[in-house]
Amino acid sequence: MSGKKLKIALAGNPNSGKTSIFNALTHAHQKVGNYPGVTVEKRTGYAHFQGYSIEFVDLPGTYSLTAYSTDEKVARDYILDNKPDVIINVVDSGNLDRNLYLTTQLLEMECDIIIDMNMWDEAERLGIHIDTDRLSEMLGAPIVKTIGHRGDGVRELIQAAIDLKEGKAKYHRHAPVTYGSHIEDLVVDLTHNIRRCRSCDGCPSRRWLAVKLLEEDIQTESKFIKDRHELIRLQKSIRKKVRHVKKATGEDPDVILTDGRYGYISGILKEVVSTKIGDRMRSSRQVDSILTHKFLGYPIFFLLLWLIFQATYVLGNYPMEWIESGIGFLSQTVSGFLPDGFFSDLIIDGIIAGCGSVLVFLPNIMILFMGIAMLEDSGYMARAAFLMDKLMHALGLHGKSFIPMIMGFGCSVPAIMATRTLESERDRKMTILLIPLMSCSARLPVYVLFAGAFFGARAGNVIFSIYILGIAAAIGVAQILRNTLFRQSVAPFVMELPPYRVPTVKSVTMHMWERASIYLRKIGGVILVGSVIIWFLSSFPKPEKYSQNYEAQVTVLHEDISSKDLSTAEKEELNRKIIGLDAAKSREDIENSSIGKLGYALAPVVEPLGFDWRLGVSLVTGFVAKEIVVSTMGVLYQIGENEGDEGYSLTAALQNPVHGITPLKAYAFMVFVLLYTPCLGALSAIKREAGIKLMFFSIIYQFALAWIMAFIVYQGGKLIGLA
Amino acid sequence: MTLLDLKPGKSGIITKVSGNGRLRHRILDMGMYIGKKITMVKSAPFNDPVEFAMNGNHISLRRAEAQLIFIHLIDND
Numbered sequence: 052m053s054g055k056k057l058k059i060a061l062a063g064n065p066n067s068g069k070t071s072i073f074n075a076l077t078h079a080h081q082k083v084g085n086y087p088g089v090t091v092e093k094r095t096g097y098a099h100f101q102g103y104s105i106e107f108v109d110l111p112g113t114y115s116l117t118a119y120s121t122d123e124k125v126a127r128d129y130i131l132d133n134k135p136d137v138i139i140n141v142v143d144s145g146n147l148d149r150n151l152y153l154t155t156q157l158l159e160m161e162c163d164i165i166i167d168m169n170m171w172d173e174a175e176r177l178g179i180h181i182d183t184d185r186l187s188e189m190l191g192a193p194i195v196k197t198i199g200h201r202g203d204g205v206r207e208l209i210q211a212a213i214d215l216k217e218g219k220a221k222y223h224r225h226a227p228v229t230y231g232s233h234i235e236d237l238v239v240d241l242t243h244n245i246r247r248c249r250s251c252d253g254c255p256s257r258r259w260l261a262v263k264l265l266e267e268d269i270q271t272e273s274k275f276i277k278d279r280h281e282l283i284r285l286q287k288s289i290r291k292k293v294r295h296v297k298k299a300t301g302e303d304p305d306v307i308l309t310d311g312r313y314g315y316i317s318g319i320l321k322e323v324v325s326t327k328i329g330d331r332m333r334s335s336r337q338v339d340s341i342l343t344h345k346f347l348g349y350p351i352f353f354l355l356l357w358l359i360f361q362a363t364y365v366l367g368n369y370p371m372e373w374i375e376s377g378i379g380f381l382s383q384t385v386s387g388f389l390p391d392g393f394f395s396d397l398i399i400d401g402i403i404a405g406c407g408s409v410l411v412f413l414p415n416i417m418i419l420f421m422g423i424a425m426l427e428d429s430g431y432m433a434r435a436a437f438l439m440d441k442l443m444h445a446l447g448l449h450g451k452s453f454i455p456m457i458m459g460f461g462c463s464v465p466a467i468m469a470t471r472t473l474e475s476e477r478d479r480k481m482t483i484l485l486i487p488l489m490s491c492s493a494r495l496p497v498y499v500l501f502a503g504a505f506f507g508a509r510a511g512n513v514i515f516s517i518y519i520l521g522i523a524a525a526i527g528v529a530q531i532l533r534n535t536l537f538r539q540s541v542a543p544f545v546m547e548l549p550p551y552r553v554p555t556v557k558s559v560t561m562h563m564w565e566r567a568s569i570y571l572r573k574i575g576g577v578i579l580v581g582s583v584i585i586w587f588l589s590s591f592p593k594p595e596k597y598s599q600n601y602e603a604q605v606t607v608l609h610e611d612i613s614s615k616d617l618s619t620a621e622k623e624e625l626n627r628k629i630i631g632l633d634a635a636k637s638r639e640d641i642e643n644s645s646i647g648k649l650g651y652a653l654a655p656v657v658e659p660l661g662f663d664w665r666l667g668v669s670l671v672t673g674f675v676a677k678e679i680v681v682s683t684m685g686v687l688y689q690i691g692e693n694e695g696d697e698g699y700s701l702t703a704a705l706q707n708p709v710h711g712i713t714p715l716k717a718y719a720f721m722v723f724v725l726l727y728t729p730c731l732g733a734l735s736a737i738k739r740e741a742g743i744k745l746m747f748f749s750i751i752y753q754f755a756l757a758w759i760m761a762f763i764v765y766q767g768g769k770l771i772g773l774a
Numbered sequence: 775m776t777l778l779d780l781k782p783g784k785s786g787i788i789t790k791v792s793g794n795g796r797l798r799h800r801i802l803d804m805g806m807y808i809g810k811k812i813t814m815v816k817s818a819p820f821n822d823p824v825e826f827a828m829n830g831n832h833i834s835l836r837r838a839e840a841q842l843i844f845i846h847l848i849d850n851d
Contacts, residue, residue: 115803117799148810309799345819437823440834440836442820543801
């Protein structure tokens with residue numbers, strides 16, 4: 052390699068086939084990265100061509116670069132700050148006027164662009180004829196025709212980028228977009244005015260800056276005009292002129308600028324495009340008339356969701372069992388290698404058990420995301436949002452919030468990741484805060500246990516009521532949030548309904564792999580650390596002296612079993628005693644450990660809710676993963692974990708009057724488990740998707756909500772004479 | 775009249791886009807500019823949102839947003 056480097060960015064509208072072009076360019080050798088400081092992803096991929104090592108950056112799909120949304124800001128800031136050598140502007144050939152709108156903005160920034168006429172085959176099928184040579188000349192940018200999903204034209208695209216870089220392009224000039232007379236005069240005037248100022252550096256073009264000043268784009272203004280007096284002077288002179296234009300035209304300058312761009316585009320298109328426009332949706336129409344039917348629409352939607360969930364939990368179960376036995380095999384092997392003691396406990400009970408309990412959900416997550424990728428790629432997701440928007444809007448949410456909320460019943464982690472489909476930050480953050488209130492599958496064992504133990508035949512209804520309570524809480528919290536933290540209005544529902552397409556295997560598998568790798572990295576990071584910490588807290592300090600000499604007793608019992616001639620029933624009796632002693636020992640261990648002490652310290656906090664310290668401790672450990680609530684209680688209520696019918700015996704232990712758990716307390720406990728602080732995995736997802744502030748907010752508000760609700764249930768229940 | 779007054783299958787030419795900054799920008803960015811022909815396709819089950827077509831591309835708008843876009847009705851489509 053001669054070390055010649057080329058940085059190419061891909062920009063284009065959503066649904067212009069940008070991702071398939073990117074994948075073809077990089078042969079999917081891509082890595083997903085988080086753009087620093089922002090939650091929206093940009094993808095990076097690499098390729099080698101004619102001695103160049105090329106870095107491709109796939110910018111978020113945007114309609115415009117006015118920086119009204121996060122996506123647009125990411126795309127624009129990348130272009131401004133990183134100055135890519137070439138920008139490939141992916142354009143949907145069947146929808147030129149709207150797609151070229153972004154092109155005019157790129158041209159205005161005086162970027163070196165190549166226009167990629169993508170989905171060329173579709174345009175031809177629609178009867179659109181484009182004189183690309185003439186168009187290229189008029190826009191002053193090379194044009195390449197491609198068919199992204201087949202990979203046609205991709206080599207030519209890279210060739211064109213290199214030619215452009217080496218100055219060999221046929222048409223290459225920075226053709227300015229010209230506006231109507233009123234605004235054009237103003238732009239020219241302002242451009243001259245800025246020319247006299249020396250305070251702006253790194254700005255793509257003065258004309259562009261003039262346009263931004265007219266659009267009153269405050270961010271850009273302060274980014275490029277650093278001298279405050281200069282800025283104030285310019286703004287003052289603009290304001291006067293703007294008022295003048297407003298009087299003459301009755302419109303704000305930004306609207307006139309937009310009109311100007313569209314006018315410029317339609318002027319060009321009139322010369323180069325001849326078309327008998329057909330409806331590209333014609334084939335989609337019939338499918339759509341069923342899928343968004345007045346009566347059939349909803350049942351079909353729920354059927355599809357149900358299918359995905361069934362696949363997630365039923366199909367996912369098989370590989371889950373394989374992974375479980377794999378982990379079991381691993382910990383056995385390791386315990387065979389390592390001598391008993393501190394180190395082997397740490398590895399087996401801490402790291403392998405902790406990470407393993409999360410790793411087993413990997414198949415479920417991959418299947419869930421396969422389903423979502425298929426819904427998205429086929430174009431159905433947009434219809435689902437179309438169907439649900441009315442309902443969700445009434446709650447202060449967006450139609451697109453519905454899918455992540457439903458996914459929350461499975462697991463909050465993929466649900467929180469799925470909020471990426473929401474465009475506005477406000478809707479995304481609000482949805483993320485509400486998702487943990489949807490009762491995830493990890494909380495179900497707690498309900499099953501308590502409802503079974505204390506409500507008998509009514510258990511099913513009790514569990515159902517908990518789920519309903521979660522939904523009601525989400526609705527209530529949504530109402531509070533929209534009137535306090537999220538006062539901005541819901542994002543407009545101006546949304547494209549793309550034609551239906553058959554999802555490609557490649558794109559679906561890539562989507563799955565992307566999610567899987569994020570999940571795996573999380574296990575290697577936060578979960579690993581968390582498991583180790585919890586293991587330390589629950590193992591240390593060891594009691595200095597146990598109340599009985601457990602080990603001696605166990606040894607004696609073992610000897611009895613092997614030496615004496617006993618009946619099977621007697622042997623079982625002794626075995627049960629051993630298990631009882633082991634459990635009593637681990638109970639003393641836990642009581643004495645930091646977590647146990649924490650439980651005692653927390654007792655005053657949970658006492659008003661009717662919980663004793665044991666329930667308190669299980670809530671604390673449940674913070675790592677909600678599944679652990681039940682397994683902790685198994686230890687604390689002296690039930691051997693290895694016993695086959697542990698569910699039943701734990702039920703019996705809980706029912707034991709000694710512990711004083713009443714149906715009312717049980718219900719309060721279930722309510723608390725439903726609502727309290729999300730687990731570590733969910734919190735790390737919240738941090739990743741919405742930032743650390745919202746993560747802490749989530750911790751605090753959910754704890755408060757859980758406490759208050761459980762308090763109301765318990766104390767209120769006592770008041771009206773329930774027990 | 776506004777987009778809301780269109781019956782399914784009927785078309786109009788956009789004459790004005792009102793509304794405040796962000797929303798109007800979004801609408802304009804999506805290609806609904808003055809002079810553009812737009813056709814009403816259908817409403818969602820509870821009448822909201824509404825689906826429109828422009829140049830064979832389909833988009834959906836809430837009723838509240840459709841109300842901001844003024845049109846001239848064109849006869850026989």
